[in-house]
Amino acid sequence: MKASGAILLVEDNPDDEALTLRALAKNNIANEIFVARDGVEALDYLFATGPHEGRDRGQLPQVVLLDLKLPRLDGLEVLRRIRAEPATRLLPVVVLTSSREDSDLVESYRLGANSYVRKPVDFVAFVEAARQLGLYWLMLNELPPGSGAA
Amino acid sequence: VGLLAGVAWLEGRNATRSQEAAAEVARTYDGQARLNRLLALLGEVESGARGYVITGESAFLAAFDSGVKAVAEQQRALGLFFRDAEQRASLVALEPLIAERIAIAVRNVELRRVAGFEAARRQIESGAGRAAMDRIREQLDRMSARQRLLLEQRSAASGRETAASRLLSNLAILLSVALLLAIFVALLRENRLRRRSESELDRFFTLSLDLLGIASLDGYFKRLNPEFARTLGYEMKELLTRPFLDFVHPEDRAATLAEMEKLSRGESTLRFENRYRCRDGSWKWLSWRVQPFPAEGLLYATARDMDVRKRSEQELRAANAFLDSVIENIPDMVFVKDAAELRFVRFNRAGEDLLGHARDELIGRNDYDFFPREEADFFTAKDREVLSSGRLMDIPEEKIATRERGTRILHTKKIPLLDAEGRPTYLLGISEDVTERKLAERLHLEFRALFESLPGLYLVLRPDLSIAAVSDAYLEATMTRREEILGRGLFEVFPDNPDDVAATGVSNLRASLGRVTRNRVADTMAIQKYDVRQPDGAFVERYWSPVNSPVLGPDRQLEYIIHRVEDVTDFVLQRSRPDAGSEELRERMDRMEAEIFRSSQEVQAANRRLELANVELESFSYSVSHDLRAPLRTIDGFCQVLLEDHAASLDASGKESLGRVRAAAQRMGMLIDDILQLSRVTRGEMALQVTDLSALAAEVAEGLRRAEPQRRVVVEVEPGLVASVDPHLMRIVFENLLGNAFKFTRMQPEPRIRVGAERTGGKVIYSVEDNGAGFDMAYAGKLFTPFQRLHSPREFEGTGIGLAIVERILRRHGGEVRAAGAIGEGASISFTLGPVAAGDVPREAAP
Numbered sequence: 001m002k003a004s005g006a007i008l009l010v011e012d013n014p015d016d017e018a019l020t021l022r023a024l025a026k027n028n029i030a031n032e033i034f035v036a037r038d039g040v041e042a043l044d045y046l047f048a049t050g051p052h053e054g055r056d057r058g059q060l061p062q063v064v065l066l067d068l069k070l071p072r073l074d075g076l077e078v079l080r081r082i083r084a085e086p087a088t089r090l091l092p093v094v095v096l097t098s099s100r101e102d103s104d105l106v107e108s109y110r111l112g113a114n115s116y117v118r119k120p121v122d123f124v125a126f127v128e129a130a131r132q133l134g135l136y137w138l139m140l141n142e143l144p145p146g147s148g149a150a
Numbered sequence: 151v152g153l154l155a156g157v158a159w160l161e162g163r164n165a166t167r168s169q170e171a172a173a174e175v176a177r178t179y180d181g182q183a184r185l186n187r188l189l190a191l192l193g194e195v196e197s198g199a200r201g202y203v204i205t206g207e208s209a210f211l212a213a214f215d216s217g218v219k220a221v222a223e224q225q226r227a228l229g230l231f232f233r234d235a236e237q238r239a240s241l242v243a244l245e246p247l248i249a250e251r252i253a254i255a256v257r258n259v260e261l262r263r264v265a266g267f268e269a270a271r272r273q274i275e276s277g278a279g280r281a282a283m284d285r286i287r288e289q290l291d292r293m294s295a296r297q298r299l300l301l302e303q304r305s306a307a308s309g310r311e312t313a314a315s316r317l318l319s320n321l322a323i324l325l326s327v328a329l330l331l332a333i334f335v336a337l338l339r340e341n342r343l344r345r346r347s348e349s350e351l352d353r354f355f356t357l358s359l360d361l362l363g364i365a366s367l368d369g370y371f372k373r374l375n376p377e378f379a380r381t382l383g384y385e386m387k388e389l390l391t392r393p394f395l396d397f398v399h400p401e402d403r404a405a406t407l408a409e410m411e412k413l414s415r416g417e418s419t420l421r422f423e424n425r426y427r428c429r430d431g432s433w434k435w436l437s438w439r440v441q442p443f444p445a446e447g448l449l450y451a452t453a454r455d456m457d458v459r460k461r462s463e464q465e466l467r468a469a470n471a472f473l474d475s476v477i478e479n480i481p482d483m484v485f486v487k488d489a490a491e492l493r494f495v496r497f498n499r500a501g502e503d504l505l506g507h508a509r510d511e512l513i514g515r516n517d518y519d520f521f522p523r524e525e526a527d528f529f530t531a532k533d534r535e536v537l538s539s540g541r542l543m544d545i546p547e548e549k550i551a552t553r554e555r556g557t558r559i560l561h562t563k564k565i566p567l568l569d570a571e572g573r574p575t576y577l578l579g580i581s582e583d584v585t586e587r588k589l590a591e592r593l594h595l596e597f598r599a600l601f602e603s604l605p606g607l608y609l610v611l612r613p614d615l616s617i618a619a620v621s622d623a624y625l626e627a628t629m630t631r632r633e634e635i636l637g638r639g640l641f642e643v644f645p646d647n648p649d650d651v652a653a654t655g656v657s658n659l660r661a662s663l664g665r666v667t668r669n670r671v672a673d674t675m676a677i678q679k680y681d682v683r684q685p686d687g688a689f690v691e692r693y694w695s696p697v698n699s700p701v702l703g704p705d706r707q708l709e710y711i712i713h714r715v716e717d718v719t720d721f722v723l724q725r726s727r728p729d730a731g732s733e734e735l736r737e738r739m740d741r742m743e744a745e746i747f748r749s750s751q752e753v754q755a756a757n758r759r760l761e762l763a764n765v766e767l768e769s770f771s772y773s774v775s776h777d778l779r780a781p782l783r784t785i786d787g788f789c790q791v792l793l794e795d796h797a798a799s800l801d802a803s804g805k806e807s808l809g810r811v812r813a814a815a816q817r818m819g820m821l822i823d824d825i826l827q828l829s830r831v832t833r834g835e836m837a838l839q840v841t842d843l844s845a846l847a848a849e850v851a852e853g854l855r856r857a858e859p860q861r862r863v864v865v866e867v868e869p870g871l872v873a874s875v876d877p878h879l880m881r882i883v884f885e886n887l888l889g890n891a892f893k894f895t896r897m898q899p900e901p902r903i904r905v906g907a908e909r910t911g912g913k914v915i916y917s918v919e920d921n922g923a924g925f926d927m928a929y930a931g932k933l934f935t936p937f938q939r940l941h942s943p944r945e946f947e948g949t950g951i952g953l954a955i956v957e958r959i960l961r962r963h964g965g966e967v968r969a970a971g972a973i974g975e976g977a978s979i980s981f982t983l984g985p986v987a988a989g990d991v992p993r994e995a996a997p
Binding site: 013018068099121 | 771772775776777779780781782783784786787788789790791812815816818819820823826830
């Protein structure tokens with residue numbers, strides 16, 4: 001597995017997408033960002049299937065930011081499939097969601113999410129959360145051996 | 151050999167005989183010669199005498215004298231020579247004739263000397279001399295003839311002799327040739343045999359796994375078997391053409407030379423070890439056994455690759471160690487006894503642990519040294535039985551007295567270990583300590599018996615609704631038998647009455663069991679009409695009041711459902727009894743019965759609706775949590791975008807307006823969160839456990855203090871407050887109460903907060919007090935209503951839901967909450983936790 005340094009953002013709400021991209025940009029996170037609008041597209045991107053056939057499967061994003069409430073295939077199912085596949089078993093996945101339900105939090109960790117971030121209503125607080133995310137997952141976090149450098 | 155000796159002897163005798171015959175012939179010739187010689191000598195005497203007579207010269211006299219002497223000599227020799235009697239007689243007859251002749255000759259000589267020549271001449275001319283001489287000749291001729299006859303006779307005898315012996319010797323030679331042929335054939339055969347045995351030896355030589363070789367004392371190998379070359383990895387030629395010392399490890403050469411020295415003296419070598427270099431440069435330890443044959447200058451040697459032996463010894467040791475370790479670590483007692491005296495020869499660790507004796511104490515002893523006589527008799531009898539039958543014996547249960555653990559129950563297998571001839575030599579025993587299991591089985595049986603004799607009607611179901619257990623009373627009420635229904639499905643055993651089209655028993659019971667399975671809480675059903683099938687197949691009318699309760703495992707998974715019913719048929723059917731009292735009473739009972747049945751059916755329906763509502767509420771909460779917050783985030787986020795990216799085109803009032811939009815959006819976000827929490831605390835199950843409330847309050851206070859590190863708030867928590875509560879919910883209570891206390895003491899220069907409890911009349915009243923802003927008691931009742939606030943958001947932020955949440959949680963715990971205070975004098979919230987018994991609290995309706 002090789003990390004491309006890219007970020008995969010799985011988000012169906014265009015407003016949230018714009019705000020998330022802005023929050024990342026405000027923290028000078030310049031990594032390439034690919035946005036998947038639903039769970040199926042996210043998996044197609046990761047496993048280079050469907051419309052993404054031909055993409056280098058070996059090039060995996062450095063981190064996946066995953067919303068839970070998604071059309072077609074929901075976020076928890078996406079997470080389950082990512083963890084079931086040997087190639088992406090160790091891929092860092094941060095659940096980034098509006099949900100304040102405890103059951104979602106518990107289920108996300110149970111399925112192997114690396115972090116769980118609730119998107120606050122306050123955008124300033126969201127920018128701060130994005131900063132910490134970027135700091136941890138893009139700069140400080142040691143990827144598992146064999147996953148390549150960013 | 152006898153034949154050859156005989157032939158040799160015959161040949162020898164033959165040779166001697168023919169030699170003798172030849173000597174006899176030669177003698178005969180010799181005899182002839184001697185006779186001739188005598189005649190010649192007589193001639194000399196005659197001519198000597200004549201010469202003197204004629205000449206008178208004395209020289210003739212000398213020849214005459216010596217002739218006379220020689221004749222005498224010859225005569226004597228002939229006398230010795232002849233053995234033939236006739237010849238000897240002839241010789242005797244010859245003597246006077248010779249004497250006469252010599253006397254004539256002497257007279258003639260004398261006459262000459264005395265009377266002169268003329269006298270002598272006359273005398274001679276008388277012819278006496280000649281006549282004597284003639285007679286001699288005649289005699290000699292006769293003797294010669296005799297001699298010739300003898301020669302003939304002897305030659306013929308010798309020829310006969312020779313022919314006989316030649317025949318004999320030819321025969322012997324023929325025999326010898328035959329004998330030699332036989333010997334030759336025997337030798338050929340023996341040679342072939344020897345060659346075959348040599349080739350057999352040669353094959354063994356080639357086959358041997360040992361290294362075999364013949365070396366000469368000059369230090370070269372003469373011959374080696376293929377294994378030799380193979381082991382060391384060389385071509386045979388190389389080994390044979392170089393001094394073998396070349397291959398010996400330099401450190402071993404001196405010892406090898408010393409050994410060679412010994413060998414050259416004729417001493418043999420046993421277990422001499424040295425290292426040989428292999429083709430690949432490695433060294434091999436070889437162990438030698440060498441026998442020298444100094445006469446031939448040869449050494450016959452066998453060597454063994456020690457590594458192979460050492461490795462196989464190691465492998466054997468490792469295999470033994472492995473087996474030992476397996477036996478040692480088998481968690482059951484393993485022992486071995488010798489078949490003769492049944493003494494222990496082997497014991498493993500589990501056995502030591504079980505019996506409480508170290509193996510040193512056990513080995514060499516038998517059962518009578520450790521166990522009571524009766525037990526030992528029992529064990530020994532079984533042992534003997536196993537050994538004599540030669541078959542495994544399984545003893546499901548046997549008691550054994552141990553040193554430290556009392557009497558234990560063992561499940562033992564005894565196995566005879568046989569030798570190659572099939573005779574038992576050892577007895578192997580494997581014993582599992584089943585004491586615990588046996589006790590558990592007994593306990594299990596006891597509990598089952600207890601359960602089955604309960605007076606109530608009980609059925610224990612597995613999650614798949616198969617019947618796990620049933621009480622006797624239940625069997626009696628449903629006219630079933632235990633062995634007929636255990637393990638079968640509930641609805642298979644108890645179907646609806648097919649003749650009752652309105653029967654709902656099965657579907658209602660199925661729904662109730664479904665709720666128990668899903669929610670894992672008890673479900674009480676309304677009175678059900680659920681007809682029972684009699685053994686003859688006909689259904690009888692029955693009314694039941696069922697309760698279904700879950701039995702949860704340690705991980706809160708459903709393990710069983712207890713289905714308890716009461717048979718209320720008699721009660722429901724009272725009216726049909728003839729002795730049920732007056733008509734009026736019966737009518738009233740009819741109505742009551744109908745009422746009870748209807749109302750219980752209504753409760754059942756209401757429960758079902760409530761359940762549906764709860765499910766809807768949950769999905770509603772979820773979408774509120776996710777979907778309602780998303781637009782708020784958009785509003786807030788894009789206001790911030792405007793403020794950041796378009797600040798230049800906004801005036802102060804425009805910026806302020808955007809600030810207000812943002813504040814409102816954020817406030818709504820908080821409201822949503824709080825409403826969700828409010829709904830959450832009334833949903834779901836409570837998990838009561840004994841909780842240290844003092845520690846919980848102190849922990850929450852510490853968190854609040856860290857959030858505002860610049861403030862100095864004195865928080866006092868009374869130690870030792872313990873209650874049976876749901877710790878998660880109770881934390882929310884303290885978060886709200888202490889959060890409020892922190893918030894409302896913000897204006898207070900010396901903020902103080904106290905958490906304590908008072909015991910009055912068996913009740914414990916907990917309180918959280920502060921010296922903050924306080925409130926007007928007139929509005930105290932509104933405090934616990936959602937969204938009711940006694941302060942403006944400008945003074946103190948908040949949604950007005952916190953105390954409502956607190957109130958819900960305390961109510962769920964069976965307690966109450968009250969507020970007391972005055973403006974500017976602080977507030978005191980006090981609460982009780984109520985007598986909540988261990989177990990679930992009844993479900994409540996949503997607000």
